Amino acid sequence: MDINNKVIVITGAARGLGLAMAEYLADKGAKIALVDMDFESVNHASSMITDSKGYVCNVANESEVEQVFEQIKNDFSRIDGLVNNAGILKDGLLIKYKDGEMNKMSLDQFQSVIDVNLSGVFLCGREAASHMVRSGQGGVIVNISSISRAGNFGQTNYSAAKAGVVAMTTAWAQELAKFDIRTGAIAPGFIETEMTAQMPQKAYDMAAQMSPLKRMGTPQEIAQAVSFIFENDFISGRVIEVDGGTRI
Known part of the structure; x- marks a missing residue:
């Protein structure tokens, strides 16, 4: 696909990887x-990008997704x-047992991540594909997964969603x-974003050292x-790992 003059929808686009x-x-x-x-953030992002427009939508809400794609x-x-x-x-851990006390990951903690990270991908992919088919001009859908899709400590919910993606x-x-x-997926490793910037320095350094390249990736490298x-x-139908050689 020649990207020039093509209309591309990006979810989670107000900051971080999406904005990049x-x-x-x-x-x-x-x-x-x-x-x-976030209305203010997405409109601020749009103000910085030529030929763009911001839209507010909860990707886990079917009616909102249908409406926003129709509006786009x-x-x-x-x-x-x-x-x-x-x-x-x-x-969070699936279960945590210490000193006779059992703590379990709640269904809400699990389901909320599935709703956004998996069901949201399904809903947006479905609506985008519907419009592409009606246009008769084809298109491309790129899903953002993660190297955590293989399973990662403390990420039962996130890993399950990203594997499903x-x-x-x-x-x-x-x-x-x-x-x-066509479809494709990207599986980022540890990337320099607002989220990783908030990590304790020791945890940040450990994450960076997991890559043979001894650094985190940049949002531009994912872009x-x-x-x-x-x-x-x-x-089509393949996942590209952009993780600097990191394997979880």
Whole structure:
């Protein structure tokens, strides 16, 4: 896909990885629909990017997702691409037993992460694909997974969601190819974002040292990988690990 003049929707786009992707793709000539939960943040982000517009949406809410994709289609006349980036963390052990006291991960703690990180990807992917099929011009869907998809200590909910994201990516590649729609996934390792910047220094240094490159990745390096999937027309149904060689 030639990114120039294509309309690309990015969820979780107000900051961090999402904003970096939006800026990178916009620099290549894309028209960007930025979707996020926070009205002020997403509109501020939009004000910094040419040919963009901000939208407020909870990706875990079906009716909101349907409405926002319809609005994007009306505003831009088409939808050519989607980056499913929105996600949350609510880490915790499955169970914690100490001094005779049992603490369990609550269903709400598990389900809230699944709702955003997996169901949200499903809903946005479904709506984007629907509009792409109706247009008859194909498109590309890129889902953001994680190296934690293999399973990571303290991340039962997050790992399960990110594994599901890769599985959906593969399934969609098979189902949507006849409509000239490709899919791909990115599995980032530890990346320099607002979230990692809030880590205690010792934990931050340990995370950086997990990579053979002895550093964290940058949001721009993830954006480059996303752009590669959009631009390479023979990539579909695969996950690209951008983790500096880190393996969890």
